[in-house]
Amino acid sequence: MRVEFATPANSEFLAVIEYYQLERSGLGGAFIDDVESAVQLLGDFPLIGAPAPSGARRMHLRRFPYSLVYKATTEVVWIVAVEHHNRLPGFWRDRL
Numbered sequence: 001m002r003v004e005f006a007t008p009a010n011s012e013f014l015a016v017i018e019y020y021q022l023e024r025s026g027l028g029g030a031f032i033d034d035v036e037s038a039v040q041l042l043g044d045f046p047l048i049g050a051p052a053p054s055g056a057r058r059m060h061l062r063r064f065p066y067s068l069v070y071k072a073t074t075e076v077v078w079i080v081a082v083e084h085h086n087r088l089p090g091f092w093r094d095r096l
Contacts, residue, residue: 003043003077008095009069012082016066034061035082038068042079046072054096056080071096 005013013035021028038059041048049057049070058067069081069092081092 001043001046001072001077002075003039003079005079006081006095008092009079009081016064016082020064031064034063035068037062039079042068042070042072042077046077053090054093056092056096058083060085 017028017031019028020031038061042059047057049059049068052058052069056069056071058069060067065085067083067085068079069083070077070079072078080095083089083092
């Protein structure tokens with residue numbers, strides 16, 4: 001199944017990469033790898049994430065304190081947010 005990032009989620013993804021890369025060289029690349037692994041799983045198993053509010057689902061990353069918040073349709077998995085586990089929970093609800 002195809003996996004797509006909504007524009008705000010893509011912006012969040014890029015901002016987190018930049019943050020981690022500034023913290024330590026190579027850490028941004030490790031974040032990318034973690035997200036890519038999660039995206040691959042979502043493409044293969046779109047219902048793997050835990051249920052979240054408003055009919056969304058949440059896929060926790062393995063290494064970093066972030067989740068991919070998404071909605072799955074029959075044709076595409078839409079990632080609507082890259083959510084930090086301890087910051088502004090549910091900030092993405094109006095994106096659905």
